[in-house]
Amino acid sequence: MENTPRTEISTLGEFGLIHHLTKNFELQHAFSVKGIGDDAAVIDNTGKLTVISTDLLLEHVHFDLLYTPLKHLGYKSVVVNLSDIYAMNAEPRQITVSIAVSNRFSVEALEELYEGIYKACEYYKVDLVGGDTTSSVKGMVISITAIGEATDDALVYRDGACPGDLICVSGNLGAAYMGLQLLEREKRIHIENPEIQPDLSDHAYIVGRHLKPEARRDIIAAFSTAGLQPTAMIDLSDGLSNDLRHICEQSGTGAIVYEKQLPIHEDTFSMATTFNIHPTTAALNGGEDYELLFTIAPDKVDLLQDIPHVTVIGTIQDRDSGILLETNQGKQIDMPAQGWNHMRKS
Amino acid sequence: MENTPRTEISTLGEFGLIHHLTKNFELQHAFSVKGIGDDAAVIDNTGKLTVISTDLLLEHVHFDLLYTPLKHLGYKSVVVNLSDIYAMNAEPRQITVSIAVSNRFSVEALEELYEGIYKACEYYKVDLVGGDTTSSVKGMVISITAIGEATDDALVYRDGACPGDLICVSGNLGAAYMGLQLLEREKRIHIENPEIQPDLSDHAYIVGRHLKPEARRDIIAAFSTAGLQPTAMIDLSDGLSNDLRHICEQSGTGAIVYEKQLPIHEDTFSMATTFNIHPTTAALNGGEDYELLFTIAPDKVDLLQDIPHVTVIGTIQDRDSGILLETNQGKQIDMPAQGWNHMRKS
Numbered sequence: 001m002e003n004t005p006r007t008e009i010s011t012l013g014e015f016g017l018i019h020h021l022t023k024n025f026e027l028q029h030a031f032s033v034k035g036i037g038d039d040a041a042v043i044d045n046t047g048k049l050t051v052i053s054t055d056l057l058l059e060h061v062h063f064d065l066l067y068t069p070l071k072h073l074g075y076k077s078v079v080v081n082l083s084d085i086y087a088m089n090a091e092p093r094q095i096t097v098s099i100a101v102s103n104r105f106s107v108e109a110l111e112e113l114y115e116g117i118y119k120a121c122e123y124y125k126v127d128l129v130g131g132d133t134t135s136s137v138k139g140m141v142i143s144i145t146a147i148g149e150a151t152d153d154a155l156v157y158r159d160g161a162c163p164g165d166l167i168c169v170s171g172n173l174g175a176a177y178m179g180l181q182l183l184e185r186e187k188r189i190h191i192e193n194p195e196i197q198p199d200l201s202d203h204a205y206i207v208g209r210h211l212k213p214e215a216r217r218d219i220i221a222a223f224s225t226a227g228l229q230p231t232a233m234i235d236l237s238d239g240l241s242n243d244l245r246h247i248c249e250q251s252g253t254g255a256i257v258y259e260k261q262l263p264i265h266e267d268t269f270s271m272a273t274t275f276n277i278h279p280t281t282a283a284l285n286g287g288e289d290y291e292l293l294f295t296i297a298p299d300k301v302d303l304l305q306d307i308p309h310v311t312v313i314g315t316i317q318d319r320d321s322g323i324l325l326e327t328n329q330g331k332q333i334d335m336p337a338q339g340w341n342h343m344r345k346s
Numbered sequence: 347m348e349n350t351p352r353t354e355i356s357t358l359g360e361f362g363l364i365h366h367l368t369k370n371f372e373l374q375h376a377f378s379v380k381g382i383g384d385d386a387a388v389i390d391n392t393g394k395l396t397v398i399s400t401d402l403l404l405e406h407v408h409f410d411l412l413y414t415p416l417k418h419l420g421y422k423s424v425v426v427n428l429s430d431i432y433a434m435n436a437e438p439r440q441i442t443v444s445i446a447v448s449n450r451f452s453v454e455a456l457e458e459l460y461e462g463i464y465k466a467c468e469y470y471k472v473d474l475v476g477g478d479t480t481s482s483v484k485g486m487v488i489s490i491t492a493i494g495e496a497t498d499d500a501l502v503y504r505d506g507a508c509p510g511d512l513i514c515v516s517g518n519l520g521a522a523y524m525g526l527q528l529l530e531r532e533k534r535i536h537i538e539n540p541e542i543q544p545d546l547s548d549h550a551y552i553v554g555r556h557l558k559p560e561a562r563r564d565i566i567a568a569f570s571t572a573g574l575q576p577t578a579m580i581d582l583s584d585g586l587s588n589d590l591r592h593i594c595e596q597s598g599t600g601a602i603v604y605e606k607q608l609p610i611h612e613d614t615f616s617m618a619t620t621f622n623i624h625p626t627t628a629a630l631n632g633g634e635d636y637e638l639l640f641t642i643a644p645d646k647v648d649l650l651q652d653i654p655h656v657t658v659i660g661t662i663q664d665r666d667s668g669i670l671l672e673t674n675q676g677k678q679i680d681m682p683a684q685g686w687n688h689m690r691k692s
Contacts, residue, residue, distance in 0.1 A: 039433040040399035050396050053386035056444040060483045087385040098402040137406045143489035
């Protein structure tokens with residue numbers, strides 16, 4: 001960054017800054033009635049239900065700017081919110097973005113962040129309709145609210161799973177977690193030996209899954225085309241083990257997951273082995289995959305052939321049977337639980 | 347706090363904490379279809395437009411816990427967002443609340459914060475429908491999104507003011523700012539002489555205006571009853587001078603404000619004098635009043651008699667005439683502008 005121009009945020013002021021960063025964001029949807037620039041945004045969802053999700057991301061807790069390019073951070077911050085809207089079987093339409101930054105950040109740095117936000121808005125066809133820009137004493141805070149819409153009969157909650165339903169997952173599991181482990185290791189090496197530059201090109205898949213995840217819009221679209229309505233759904237942000245627990249608790253059920261069915265990418269498997277982490281542990285407890293975990297009635301199984309990248313990994317059971325993992329050795333054990341790390345680390 | 351019980355947040359974990367803090371929040375509205383506990387909240391605004399506003403509040407930037415009771419902070423954090431919704435002439439219906447806290451805060455401290463949030467939800471009849479709880483390395487961050495509804499013809503934007511319109515303001519100006527100055531002074535005295543306990547009881551009005559502001563729901567209700575539709579409106583968060591500028595810029599107009607018309611409470615006046623601050627400066631540039639600044643067509647002036655606590659302070663003019671203050675001495679000067687302090691301070 002040393003040779004790039006640096007404009008102090010204070011030269012623009014709050015309103016100048018918002019205008020500067022968002023001037024290229026044009027509203028794409030007629031139903032985004034009013035965007036940035038008033039007390040509130042106005043949305044016309046008449047005839048449909050409004051779906052709202054919000055996330056708060058803090059530097060040093062949720063992201064590390066040592067290895068996270070700001071453009072990717074902007075992109076990812078949007079994607080993780082959209083993922084929540086898709087997990088309702090709804091369509092995201094708008095976002096609001098609030099950021100707090102210290103004067104350590106230049107206008108150019110924020111431009112990069114907003115370039116990523118812009119890319120995500122463009123790719124997922126959502127309008128940036130509001131937000132707030134303020135200062136922080138130290139570090140960066142990003143708060144994003146995503147707004148979507150759905151018809152009442154399309155919405156899928158976490159509480160609709162029934163015993164006998166098949167447990168399905170999109171894509172593969174644990175890749176983002178192994179990407180994060182690799183980045184953290186390279187960071188430690190670089191701090192100890194600043195002359196060593198990490199070469200991550202052999203590990204582009206897992207690093208990309210951490211730095212630039214995508215939300216599974218394609219799966220939601222395929223549900224609609226196939227006429228498949230999941231009975232329950234959640235996006236995998238806290239790891240399969242935690243997120244399946246949410247579905248089971250809210251549906252009042254148990255579940256069994258088959259270890260041999262867990263979809264794990266070969267690069268995830270290989271990096272887990274390098275780190276002496278059991279690949280199943282990465283798949284069960286690694287967070288931030290942003291894949292969809294959903295359940296379907298057993299008589300709908302034929303419709304799955306029209307949904308790409310989906311694996312059946314288990315079955316919903318009665319609550320009394322608990323939440324189980326059947327290992328590759330055929331033993332049924334309690335699903336390994338992992339607490340919420342963010343709070344424990346602090 | 348030394349004799350009160352202290353429960354570490356880590357004993358509850360993220361999901362336990364959210365549940366613990368929000369278990370008394372019941373949805374009040376049938377149109378809040380789904381609240382906390384899924385990927386997103388679901389709102390039925392079918393037939394009306396959805397209005398969204400969001401704010402990000404950081405400790406040491408937007409609030410100081412040395413003199414801000416957590417319960418008041420929770421209450422105020424909600425109110426400042428609702429104020430934005432009312433400023434659209436809309437009705438707030440739901441909020442989402444995300445907080446980030448370090449382990450310096452106990453569960454009991456967060457309970458106090460949520461007690462204030464609860465009081466505001468109860469008083470303003472809004473449902474808490476979602477949010478996020480996470481850790482911070484240091485300090486507290488609060489992010490609130492307010493969701494409201496309005497019919498298309500009721501909404502009032504910032505861009506509808508026309509030359510000749512009357513500029514009106516609810517309540518009085520500068521009180522919250524003088525309350526803040528007093529609290530900051532007492533804080534400095536207390537830090538230098540810890541044995542001196544501030545007695546703020548003589549200044550309850552201005553201190554209350556800073557610590558526990560209210561949003562002007564009553565004015566919005568009176569508009570509806572009186573059949574008065576403002577041409578433009580904004581809530582006063584950044585000070586009259588800044589906020590009037592927003593209306594003028596977006597409406598493409600100028601304005602003239604009469605110093606002698608500015609409504610200033612006697613306690614504000616007296617404290618400003620004590621601080622050697624011109625009371626007009628407090629009224630023009632003091633932020634966080636959360637009063638409504640609005641414009642009405644001149645032929646609607648008779649309807650103002652049905653709107654309580656409103657003062658006509660000036661007139662919208664052509665853009666070319668600029669934004670002027672006519673002083674008590676009859677001189678017309680450029681409205682004193684004040685930049686955005688939050689970013690400059692950092």
